[in-house]
Amino acid sequence: xxxxxxxxxxxxxxxxxxxxxxxxxxxxxRYTLKALGQRTIISVPACCWAVMPGVFxxxxxxxxxxxxxxxxxxxxxxxxxxxxxxxxxxxxTVVGWAGDGGTADIGIQALSGAVExxxxxxxxxxxxxxxxxxxxxxxxATPIGAWTTTTPVGTTKDWKKMPKKDxxxxxxxxxxxxxxxxSISHPExxxxxxxxxxxxxxxxxxxxxxPCPTGWRMAPDKTVEIAKMAVDSxxxxxxxxxxxxxxxxxxxxxxxxxxxxxxxxxxFRHLPQEELDGIQLGIQKRWKRLLKLEEFTRDLEGE
Amino acid sequence: xxxxxxxxxxxxxxxxxxxxxxVIAAYPITPQTSxxxxxxxxxxxxxxxxxxxxxxSEHSAMAACVAASLTxxxxxxxxxxxxxxxxxxxxxxxxxxxxxxxxxxxxxxxxPPWSVWxxxxxxxxxxxxxxxxxxxESNQEVLDSILMQYKVGESPDIMIPxxxxxxxxxxxxxxxxxxxxxxxxxxxxLPPFAPEKKLxxxxxxxxxxLVMPEWxxxxxxxxxxxxxxxxxxxxxxxxxxxxxxxxxxxxLMDFYEVEDADAVLMIGGSVASTAKEVIDKMRKEGKxxxxxRVRYFRPFPVDEVRWLAKKVNRIGVVDRSYCxxxxxxxxxxxxxxxxxxxxxxxxxxxxxGLGGKDITPEVLERLFNKMLVTNESGTEKEIEWVDVxxxxxxxx
Numbered sequence: 001x002x003x004x005x006x007x008x009x010x011x012x013x014x015x016x017x018x019x020x021x022x023x024x025x026x027x028x029x030r031y032t033l034k035a036l037g038q039r040t041i042i043s044v045p046a047c048c049w050a051v052m053p054g055v056f057x058x059x060x061x062x063x064x065x066x067x068x069x070x071x072x073x074x075x076x077x078x079x080x081x082x083x084x085x086x087x088x089x090x091x092x093t094v095v096g097w098a099g100d101g102g103t104a105d106i107g108i109q110a111l112s113g114a115v116e117x118x119x120x121x122x123x124x125x126x127x128x129x130x131x132x133x134x135x136x137x138x139x140x141a142t143p144i145g146a147w148t149t150t151t152p153v154g155t156t157k158d159w160k161k162m163p164k165k166d167x168x169x170x171x172x173x174x175x176x177x178x179x180x181x182x183s184i185s186h187p188e189x190x191x192x193x194x195x196x197x198x199x200x201x202x203x204x205x206x207x208x209x210x211p212c213p214t215g216w217r218m219a220p221d222k223t224v225e226i227a228k229m230a231v232d233s234x235x236x237x238x239x240x241x242x243x244x245x246x247x248x249x250x251x252x253x254x255x256x257x258x259x260x261x262x263x264x265x266x267x268f269r270h271l272p273q274e275e276l277d278g279i280q281l282g283i284q285k286r287w288k289r290l291l292k293l294e295e296f297t298r299d300l301e302g303e
Numbered sequence: 304x305x306x307x308x309x310x311x312x313x314x315x316x317x318x319x320x321x322x323x324x325x326v327i328a329a330y331p332i333t334p335q336t337s338x339x340x341x342x343x344x345x346x347x348x349x350x351x352x353x354x355x356x357x358x359x360s361e362h363s364a365m366a367a368c369v370a371a372s373l374t375x376x377x378x379x380x381x382x383x384x385x386x387x388x389x390x391x392x393x394x395x396x397x398x399x400x401x402x403x404x405x406x407x408x409x410x411x412x413x414x415p416p417w418s419v420w421x422x423x424x425x426x427x428x429x430x431x432x433x434x435x436x437x438x439x440e441s442n443q444e445v446l447d448s449i450l451m452q453y454k455v456g457e458s459p460d461i462m463i464p465x466x467x468x469x470x471x472x473x474x475x476x477x478x479x480x481x482x483x484x485x486x487x488x489x490x491x492x493l494p495p496f497a498p499e500k501k502l503x504x505x506x507x508x509x510x511x512x513l514v515m516p517e518w519x520x521x522x523x524x525x526x527x528x529x530x531x532x533x534x535x536x537x538x539x540x541x542x543x544x545x546x547x548x549x550x551x552x553x554x555l556m557d558f559y560e561v562e563d564a565d566a567v568l569m570i571g572g573s574v575a576s577t578a579k580e581v582i583d584k585m586r587k588e589g590k591x592x593x594x595x596r597v598r599y600f601r602p603f604p605v606d607e608v609r610w611l612a613k614k615v616n617r618i619g620v621v622d623r624s625y626c627x628x629x630x631x632x633x634x635x636x637x638x639x640x641x642x643x644x645x646x647x648x649x650x651x652x653x654x655x656g657l658g659g660k661d662i663t664p665e666v667l668e669r670l671f672n673k674m675l676v677t678n679e680s681g682t683e684k685e686i687e688w689v690d691v692x693x694x695x696x697x698x699x
Binding site: 038039041050051054055056059061064066067069071076077078079082083085086087092109110112116 | 514
């Protein structure tokens with residue numbers, strides 16, 4: 001029988017962050033640092049976490065952090081890794097920590113370059129599904145149907161019309177050794193995956209689901225609950241892809257309906273029934289596809 | 304020491320190699336490519352131990368250099384024209400983050416229309432990025448400047464990046480004899496990069512976090528202060544270099560035959576060599592002309608320009624680029640430097656050689672002759688475009 005996983009006690013994130021009430025990204029950072037430990041260097045582009053550690057000369061993080069330009073995370077961690085390699089240092093985990101806009105939009109070129117080069121880094125996208133630091137503008141990772149300040153409903157129903165960009169699939173297409181999704185509602189799963197990734201040489205891509213009560217127009221005490229609902233409904237499935245082989249790490253016998261998840265958030269309030277039905281259908285299709293991928297790629301194991 | 308007959312680009316690659324750059328991140332662009340090809344060959348043959356990150360853009364090249372430098376590595380890159388323009392944001396990041404990156408830039412025109420030939424617009428457009436800029440006259444100067452600028456930039460009280468600039472094709476692809484110093488001598492001159500603070504889990508710090516208005520200006524002032532300090536450091540380092548290697552280039556501004564000159568042309572880049580030839584010829588004919596070669600554009604040689612203005616009454620500034628709206632960038636600096644002083648020489652601004660248009664000895668002789676007779680000190684013909692088809696103010 002496997003020993004029960006526990007969350008490391010060591011704290012590398014201290015009180016004093018300046019994030020919003022109920023911020024999911026704070027939990028994402030706290031668990032990540034617990035998993036990776038003190039010998040970690042992080043590069044952060046423009047995003048909520050570029051502000052959240054605190055204002056100069058203070059920081060709530062006890063790891064070295066390089067603040068970099070919006071589109072450069074992939075290049076920045078490539079530079080850190082190259083310098084460590086030049087100095088023969090191989091016991092430090094180099095992490096790129098970027099939001100969904102900084103990853104799926106403006107930073108996708110540098111990320112693609114970094115992973116294609118086989119850089120030994122961990123790139124973590126904490127996903128709050130819009131440009132939250134600048135005040136809730138749509139990104140390509142904003143889900144279909146969502147209101148944002150640049151996809152206002154208006155009189156013409158101008159909400160987000162295209163589905164969320166699938167960064168995991170894009171990374172899998174780069175044939176990197178490890179890709180995983182994780183959610184702040186499942187910290188033990190997070191720790192397990194992060195520590196597994198830490199031991200793998202080469203590029204690792206992590207997608208963390210980090211709800212944003214401010215931007216999602218919901219109560220700040222429901223952050224963990226909504227994240228759990230996303231996982232249970234299949235809106236955000238938890239899985240990992242190792243060398244092309246898919247493993248669903250949390251597989252409910254039956255997905256819960258997505259409606260309660262959507263209803264809890266103001267950003268979906270405007271949607272008519274047929275749109276809500278469309279979202280439900282999309283989730284089911286994606287889940288089915290994921291099950292098939294798992295089944296299909298399992299046969300490739302050991303090849 | 305090895306004497307080789309090599310191109311400016313080769314000299315740049317050798318410079319990075321003997322300076323022992325630990326991380327190189329670069330992306331190809333004409334006419335810079337042979338620099339990084341040469342470096343790739345050094346690495347592939349085991350002659351140069353460096354981490355060469357073959358990035359997917361120039362923007363990423365500079366981002367990687369900044370990060371590597373902050374991790375404590377000596378870094379190098381090379382670019383040109385549009386590559387440099389794409390880097391613009393990260394050039395400002397490099398100086399703001401106080402990373403003494405050294406970059407070779409091959410001066411090339413910007414499009415459209417497409418042009419791959421010599422022109423200073425790419426680097427002049429980076430005037431305000433907080434980089435030192437060195438405009439080279441020869442391939443030897445290209446190599447030597449890389450070594451010297453690592454030493455200047457890495458001084459704890461300077462910590463500013465440097466651009467070593469060579470003209471497209473005229474230097475980049477033209478071979479000249481170049482002395483490649485011995486590694487031991489270079490190591491003795493240039494010790495390993497050892498920044499006071501770096502990204503280090505044993506001494507964790509944040510680099511570049513949010514500052515409120517109460518501190519931002521202080522950070523900017525520190526850069527201004529270091530850039531001013533750099534003037535003396537450049538002179539000191541060059542003296543030390545001359546003692547060790549027997550070569551020097553005249554500090555921030557290289558003067559040639561200016562002591563008794565009636566007229567002087569001020570020029571940056573390889574055209575200075577042509578000008579020296581023309582000066583020798585004209586002096587034989589009894590015409591007292593001289594040259595002020597702009598080696599450093601940043602920090603600007605303010606004292607040197609003021610010293611020159613005390614000696615010489617006619618200064619023709621030849622700009623190989625133009626700031627649309629008013630004048631060439633070097634001329635603007637010269638006017639600016641002279642305004643607070645009482646000295647009012649006649650300063651004229653010639654715009655010449657854009658996009659690789661040849662600046663021949665004949666062109667320079669015409670400009671010298673024009674300066675020798677001109678009494679125009681007003682605004683009438685302050686800016687003249689040289690040899691532009693259909694331009695009514697062309698030099699006769």
